[in-house]
Amino acid sequence: MIIDESLPGKEECVGSLKNILDALYVLNGKWKLALILCLVQSSKRFNEIQNEITGISSKILAKELKDLELNDFIKRNVYPTTPVSIIYEATEYALTLKNVIGELSAWGEQHREKVKQSMRKQS
Structure with a gap:
């Protein structure tokens, strides 16, 4: 519930919605x-x-890594060894999500039980 805060105007809501949709466009999906x-x-x-993130298939992981690379969140480094070594790393741009990830983590912790109940209802 919003207390003692004026509601945003239509233009502010439209601008916020566009910003959120842009963010969700590049960060959509369960794994990004x-x-x-x-x-x-x-x-x-x-x-x-793949070992660290349980439940993701090789096919989905490959697709998500490509998407993240296209949007400059990660960098794919190829080393000319035998066999070829490929190492993925986060970019400086990915670090701009630090506050977003922190807020989502805090929200998830605060609402964990409600989320679990919702997940049980869906299965």
């Missing part, structure tokens, strides 16, 4: 923020990422 968080902690190989 988890992948960014995983790579912010340290650079990793494909299999290391």
